[in-house]
Amino acid sequence: ECRSICILSGAGVSVASGIPDFRSPGGMYDTLQPDLITASEAERDLMSMDPTYVVEKRMFLRNAFPYLEVRRPFILGTRDRRWKATIAHRFAELLHKNT
Template sequence: MHSLYDWWNRTFRNSMTKPGYTTDQHPRILEGNDLEALAKYMKSDSCRNVFLMLGAGVSTSAGIPDFRSPGTGLYANLARLNLPFPEAVFEIGFFKKNPIPFYTLAKELYPGRFRPTLTHSFITLLHSHSLLHTCFTQNIDTLERRAGVPAHKIIEAHGSFATQRCIECKTPFDAEKIKKAVLSEEIEIPRCERRRCRGLVKPDIVFFGEGVCLSLTKSYGVANCWSSFPTSSTSLSAIFEKRTY
């Protein structure tokens, strides 16, 4: 996974050290390193493929807490769940032993409780003008989809609540059934409906201990055709976080 991060480092972060350049080998495309210069370029005929990278800050303005902010982040407010450590709520090994804390949290975060922001509307605007190539997002809230961005334009690096399946046999699970289970007055833990399985069901969110979203691993090739790659509220490094158990 580090190859994508290294590529981004070389082509975007290094470009910010030289006004108007993307890399040392490429000619000037921006008049400066400010928002006005970027907007001017995106309105020009030269900008045809826009790639976006979204982080948690895009959704915090919709009322969704991020994970790590001291005092206000999700991890700072999970004491009521009696977890051995905050990240356990998103750890696959812990989920297999005790899925209740995750589904308690999922009830608070489930799609439908929050509205897309102006940033999400901007992404939809880019798509409507045939400028959006791909939207990479670290967010699991599906607000890009709710704003009208087509699913095939989105790569959800950490997965999302959009789909769900059995963690054992990988059989997809009905969206309405899991919604009913999650939002019920008393939490119901959804299980696979195959009689010989009955494994736990969870949304297709990438937990600690699982592989990175398949759609992200298939995305390396798309980076070669980018003409504009704005980032919003992401350090990107969380995508490549590795944990030992």
């Protein structure tokens, strides 16, 4: 007699619909070009050494531009409906509607 369901998933659910992940070859970290990002030289150096820095909270609080710039293609793709929901997305939606 469950009243709640929790779905644990990973990036693969969205990758299946064509949304690139962060870590795979060709993903956000792999294609990051710190020299083209609105950031201080020190921030660009940190992103060059560790691409994950671009999505860290402390970086975002100091300078949100790098995060927003690297997420822009995803945001525009969502707006343009470039990606379609996968069966996993639809299943989660079905559970939500029927629980």
